[in-house]
Amino acid sequence: MASVPLSSPFQSLTHFKINPNSVSSSPSMAFFVPSVKSSLGSSKSAFLQHGFSLQLATSSGFFSKARSFCVSARAATEKSIHEYTVKDIDGKDVPLSKFKGKALLIVNVASKCGLTSSNYTELSHLYEKYKTQGFEILAFPCNQFGGQEPGSNPEIKNFACTRYKAEFPIFDKVDVNGPNTAPVYQFLKSSAGGFLGDLIKWNFEKFLVDKNGKVVERYPPTTSPFQIEVYFFFYFKNLDIFGTLVPLNYHEQYEGVMPLWSGCR
Secondary structure, three states: OEEEEOOHHHOOOOEEEEOOOOOOOOOOOOEEEOOOOOOOOOOEEEEEEOOEEEEEEOOOOOOOOOOOOOOOHHHHOOOOHHHOEEEEOOOOEEEHHHHOOOEEEEEEEOOOOOOHHHHHHHHHHHHHHHOOOOEEEEEEEOOOOOOOOOOOHHHHHHHHHHHOOOOOOEEOOOEOOOOOEOHHHHHHHHHOOEOOEOOOOOOOOEEEEOOOOOEEEEEOOOOOHHHHHHHHHHHOOOOHHHOEEEOOOOOOOOOOOOOOOEEEO
16 A cells, blocks of 8 residues: 655644555445644534545634535525636736636735735645646735735735745735625625624635535635645545545554545546
8 A cells, every 4th residue: 555745734644545446335434534733723523424524623713614515505596606707916807717627715815914924825835736736726815804905906916926926816905894895705705604604704714616616615714724725635526636536444554543535546
């Protein structure tokens, strides 16, 4: 059995096991996604859905909600994100339909927040790792939280691209709450309400969107991009980016250790 060293979001785990000969038909086989220790989290919640078990990290002051594989009934009646057009950081119209067939991580960013350095660094890492494999990051600057994104669009672009070498798309500064909320954020929030309602709570709240333009998960600002990476294997297992996923037997060399998703090409 081959093993592949894990990248930084999996540092608490030693290896990501590859088992191309695994058989999923056995009732004793269970599918798992590895849990991640949140730097601010103090508890974990688990759920069983369609024979799968997923450990979700929670962060202080927020709940990471467990959702089924399908988008909720409310979200299913909403438009796809691909039906929206937004302006990029240079003021040009960008139809989000250009991202059809790709998984998206959508983030409201700020340049002067305590979360700025870690988030921009990790976002850039994920983008570099997955940008050619069906994944995009869409960053929307917002100045509604502590006035921590006060700069002009050119200043924001220079900050992100120079200091953090950001190559992912950055868009026009928007409101994410209130009467002037950007339509794309109205869609995101109506598709996945947070613990305290639909309001965005702070800078760097994140939405994971599938290749069909539907929101599959929402993460609080305290959930880092590296923590979200483990969910890619869960939500986007049908994308070529992750190959063919097979289960590992909990009792096969893993007594006392939670089995992992195994990706085989």
